[in-house]
Amino acid sequence: MKLAALQMQAVAGDVAANLARIEKAAREAATAGANLLITPELALTGYGAGEAIRKLAEPAAGEQADRLAAISDATGIGIVAGFAERDGDAVYNSALYVDGLGARTVYRKSHLYGPYERSLFVPESPKSQVINHRGTMVGLLICYDVEFPENVRRLALAGAQVVAVPTALPASDHDELIARKMIPVRAFENQIFVAYVNHFGNDALFSYAGLSVVAAPDGTLLAEAGKSGEALVITDIDTGGYDESRATNSYMADLRS
Template sequence: MKLAVYQGTGDFLDKMANLARMDRLAATAVRQGASLLMLPEIYLSGYNLGDDCARMAEPADGASAREAARIAKHHGIALLYGYAERDGDAIYNSILLVGADGKPLANYRKVHLFGPEEKRLFEPGKDYVMATLNGLTIGLAICYDVEFPEFIRTLALKGADLIAVPTCLTPPYWEIPTSILRARAYENQIFLAYANHSGAERELSYIGMSAIVGPDGKDIQRAGSEGEALLVAEIDPAAYAESRALNTYLADRRPALYGAVAAAGATTTQSPPQKRTAIARRQRRRR
């Protein structure tokens, strides 16, 4: 399966303009042979919503989802995009996967919310979400989720071939799309696709560096830190049979020894109070 990953600067708070861009990108991706187009976190309205979040949020089957379904069916390509999801009084940071026939395949709500602003605006998700597309099992994650090795390992153990990670990442966290992303792919023997914004929204700027990484931990495609890009790559697990034979992490696990890692009451090392205060001041800038 060919995957297309989009990086770019959207039209902030303009869902119709972003849907029109999705339409154009879908056409371009199809011409390059892609059967799935992946877009960044909260692509639909822009990420840095603040108090505009409530009015930008809409249901998983709302007007924008219906237009995305039309685009997918018209071009014959599956779509994966981020949006602010309203469900009753709750709002979630979500991604929707729509099949090439326009039918919804999966909706995932971000489990690991970052910082006080995300926790103010959104409710956390509670479930792992996976879907099958063109014979591949796709695990869904959003931004901060990929920084939790337990979360990505669980998706791999559930059978994910590819983990799709729409994201909104800002300076100075350059090691996440490089070192961490490559490590997650390598240690789990999976493909990882990472779609970031570029440019700026209000006071936030984004670092780009979108990527498609193979199970050998090497970049298949990588965008720069600025500007628009459409990465297209073949996702073929069979091509990495040698890598999987050499790196037998999943087979060599000893889970009986790891219980403390997932225990709810596990001891954590806290930053000193003064450092936590400084971190809290910076959290609004992160994502």
Template sequence: MRIAALQMHAIAGDGEANIERIASAAADAASGGAKLLVVPELAVPGYGAGEAAFGRLASPATGDVAARLGAIARDNTLAIVAGFAEREGAHVYNSALFTDGIGTNAVYRKSHLYGDYERAAFRAAAPASIMVEIGGIRLGMLICYDVEFPENVRRLALAGADLVIVPTALPKGASGTFIANHMIQVRAFENQVFVAYVNHCGADDHFTYAGLSRIAAPDGKLLAEAAAEGETLLFAEIRPEDYAKSRSENTYLVDLARQG
């Protein structure tokens, strides 16, 4: 299955403009043969929108944002994973929506909030294994800081994930560079899964983003990578059968099960 990942310069607080940008990327992804488009953490409101804007722009899991992203997916015959602010009652979650536009929707809520900025705006969810299947590929979702806790990726791998999707808002800096250039490949290798880590680029009033989006394979190699600056639409082929040799040499999951 071919996937696309948009390293995106979202406009903070402008959900309309960001949805239009996702629609444009979906058309380009479909033209490139992709069956899945991934965009960053809080791509719809913009990560730097701020607490008040998140509350204003938050949408229920079955609300307007889901309906509009579903229509984009349907019109382009692909699935979309996009970060959005999700409202449930009095609570707002930092969430990622999977939609194929034809009846399959799933929402993952971030479990590990990062810093005072996120904790002021969002409610943390309990760790969860939200899984969907597309094109014969089992897909699990995390958001940004979640992937930095190895048990989260391991939980999805043990649940049978082939591909872990990670919309992120990684800030520019030494730690961000290390995460993008080393940790993502290690997470793929140690769990024998594909990892798509999809970041913002540019800056807003609150943050400057690292870019450096990555799609890593089970053998730890990068299938696609973006530079630190600028919007980029990455493409990668997700074919688990190509990595049988890697799985035979790096039997972490099998050996973990034997010990259990």
């Protein structure tokens, strides 16, 4: 599988502009041979849109999801994008997977970060959301979820080979520790790939760290973006290419419950 990660600067509150940017990236990624594009947390609404997020929230069968599916169908590439999902009176911080106009899969964030998210969203119970993307098993998490090792281990035990993590990591004195050290450890301790895809720049409420990465089962970084600037990073995911690492670092085979 060839994976593309879009580190983007979403326009807070402007779904049309954000969908247009995702469409451009999907076309570029498909031209480069990628078959899965991952975008940041709340990429459709922008993470820092505040209370407007609740007004912009739509069901997984809504117009925003339809547009994302149409982009996937037109470009031939699967897409994982963060969006605000409405289900009745509840709003979830969710990630939507589409692959053409076929089935859609939604993952709802289970670990909300800070008072901002808790004021806007309802947390979902932790679960193992794994999809079969053209023969590769892809698990879904969102941002803060990946900082709890139990969540990644749960996906690995459920058969995930790759974990896609749309994120909105803020700029801080420990942003590089999370992106450049914690994410490779999550990949290494579960012997899987982890794609951690962030925003960059600023909106009215937050500054973002950038630092998107794709980590391999042996803990190496296959692809990475800088702290500033948009980046569409594309890398090959060879799920059968790390047998030696799995044999040497046999955490999953030796795990006792």
